[in-house]
Amino acid sequence: MIAAIAAMLPPFNAGAQVNLPAGSTSTQLSDLMIALQFQHIKLWFAGKFSNWDLANYELRQIQINLRRAMPSPSESLRSSQATEQLQALDRAIQQKDGAAFAKAYSDITNGCNACHRASGFGSITIQVPANSPFSDQLFADQIAQGRALAHGACGLCHVISDSSMETPAFRFPAPSFSEIASRPSFSANDLRQLLTSNHRRVGPNQAMLKPKLVEYQIDAIVAFFETLQADRAR
Structure with missing residues (x-):
């Protein structure tokens, strides 16, 4: 790249008078x-x-x-x-x-x-980009998207971000995302599997239904979850 x-830049003219920074x-x-x-x-x-x-x-x-x-x-x-x-x-x-x-x-x-x-380089003109050449980079804030999706998909039962600000509608004992992130045995892959499974027993009388999420939405929730894990590790 x-x-x-x-290759698109104009060739350097060795005879031109160009003021370069010292050294x-x-x-x-x-x-x-x-x-x-x-x-x-x-x-x-x-x-x-x-x-x-x-x-x-x-x-x-x-x-x-x-x-x-x-x-x-x-x-x-x-x-x-x-x-x-x-x-x-x-x-x-x-x-x-x-x-x-x-x-x-x-x-x-x-x-x-x-x-x-x-500086004598008037032939080089830049502009507001029309398209990104970085097809391998997601410029949207995936973590913020994941937080919002977690609130929508999981917030009825779980505290997602702040226990002092959030009150889940269903009050049966469901661990907060922060608590889940603190479990050494629970990984991002475990969360991904949980979000893609048809049902997952979380208690003797309860089952968590499969959230209706597509892959990029699951990726975003996992990204948010990984930031919670990183924050707790610091």
Whole structure:
């Protein structure tokens, strides 16, 4: 994939006057720009699908690589315009504001193109991505989806997230998800089997019916369950 994107970039002109960061080479700068392009794409789709944790992560990676690519004071993140654009993106992500995110993302994209032109690379123009090249990555917040699905499929009997806020409609003794996650003998595969079984005895007078879930919904609930296990292990 990297090779494909690199092949689409204009060839480097050895005779051109290009100001590179001190101690770097054109290859190192090109590698950083490719990484930034990937992160720029991932940031957009993370925000588009309201995966704010992922959007926050990608923005931090962009900030790190921008500092590496432009370490001189005149070109660095100390530029007031770039700083304002990045801060606007950060605010939108922290506030989980999709409209503000789209506006800030467009502004930072235009800022990137302005930097390219000022640096003699005006032929490189980036835009808001139309499609994701990352077919192996799910940009939706699978954990949040799993939490919501668990509430819908299991919340009648189980406390899913917060015992102080949740009151299951059926009060017979059903362990909370947190309690289930704390059991060393109960794995994510056990939960997957439980959610796909026709019936599962959970007590002498009770049976848990098979939830009407498709595979991607089960994957999401399992992802949420695994975060509960990880939280308890920390």
